[in-house]
Amino acid sequence: MILFHLNFLKRKINLHQGICAAILVSICCFKMVSAAVVTSIRPLGFIAEAISDGIMPVKVLLPIGASPHDYALRPSDIKTINNASLIVSVDPTMEAFLVKPLESIPVNKKITISKLPEVQRLLISSQDSGQHEHYANFYNMHLWLSPEIGTLIAINIYHQLLKLNPNDKKRLDENLKNFKNQKDKTIPKISEMLYPVRKKGYFVFHDAYGYFEKQFNLSPLGYFTLNPLIQPGVERLHKIKSQLTSKKAVCIFSEPQFKPAVINALVQGTAVRAGALDPLGSKIPMNKDSYMKFFLELSMQYYTCLK
Ligand SMILES: [Zn+2]
Structure with a gap:
């Protein structure tokens, strides 16, 4: 009888230890999950990768093969958005799927590229504005295909990450410098x-x-x-x-x-x-x-x- 009790107790302790370990792992993973730059589409993820390299990971919401013009968010995307350190998107008319989830995100945790005054100066008009509802915009919002706007996006991500991680200034400076150097080398080649x-x-x-x-x-x-x-x-x-x-x-x-x-x-x-x-x-x-x-x-x- 005593032996049985002892065994039972032992099993209980083991179980308890297991649960503790599971809790520790999930706390630890939660921390890792929460620190990420999240972008709507892949090309914005490319820019974010360059700036946040060595600082925090980048996640892209839109899966490969999907179109930003008609994507619907999955429940796991909502979690990713709510845990993000920073969310980068183009414009409400480009990513309609983000309009609602972004409402509850504080201003200092999101960048909407089309709203940046320095970007607005560079917008060009859309050929097919008003032709169908997802282009219901006077401006062409495929703005990641402008290397000049790409650099402005990089600079904005840089400033936001610097506010979040002031200790990483040296690395961030280096990353932004590398990004600009690559651009200055590649664009004339193209x-x-x-x-x-x-x-x-x-x-x-x-x-x-x-x-x-x-x-x-x-x-x-x-x-x-x-x-x-x-x-x-x-x-x-x-x-x-x-x-x-x-x-x-x-x-x-x-x-x-x-x-x-x-x-x-x-x-x-x-x-x-x-x-x-x-x-x-x-x-x-x-x-x-x-x-x-x-x-x-x-x-x-x-x-x-x-x-
Ligand atoms: Zn498009």
Whole structure:
């Protein structure tokens, strides 16, 4: 009987120790989870990675393959948002899924890029403003494709992180300096690469590239808004093809979500090449060098098809 009691007690203690360990682990993990820079989309995550490198991790809300224009948050995303040290997003019209959750986040824990006065000076108008509801904005909000705005985003993240972690000033200074150096080295290289193809006409599937095209003096002819999964009907196909040939397009650029059959149907019987642009850098690994890798990759995608 005594032995039984002893064993029972021992088991109880073991169990108790187990629970204590579990609580300790969860407290510890909670701390790790809570200190993160959270961004809505991947390219903002690229910029955040460069600035917060060695200080805190970066998390991106939008999964690879999803579009910011129509994403719906998961319950785990709400937790990520509420635990974030800093949340970076573009504009309420770009990430409608963030409007509600951001309401309860204090001002000093969020950056809405389109609201920054220094960014507002650089906004360009949208080609398809008012055409469909997620573009219900006069300005083109694909502003992460401007290296100049990218630098302003980096500077803002820098200042916010400095307020949160004043002891990390040296590291933050270094990170921002590296970010700017990379940009100063890479952008002229891209200008040089794209210079010979700057006059070649092309079409895109989505009015996302205005900032990039302006930066590198490219010559877009227009864009077609299509459902990425459905092949356009005969009439629409005919219209697109006649535009491609009458405007002497060299290339038509789709995006990763489009099925090859859709693209093939569009270029079949024309001399137009099919290319693809990835405005969210879905294949670029996340680290401190990602932002300029993303620009290089996008430039290669343009160059390969236009040359
Ligand atoms: Zn877009």
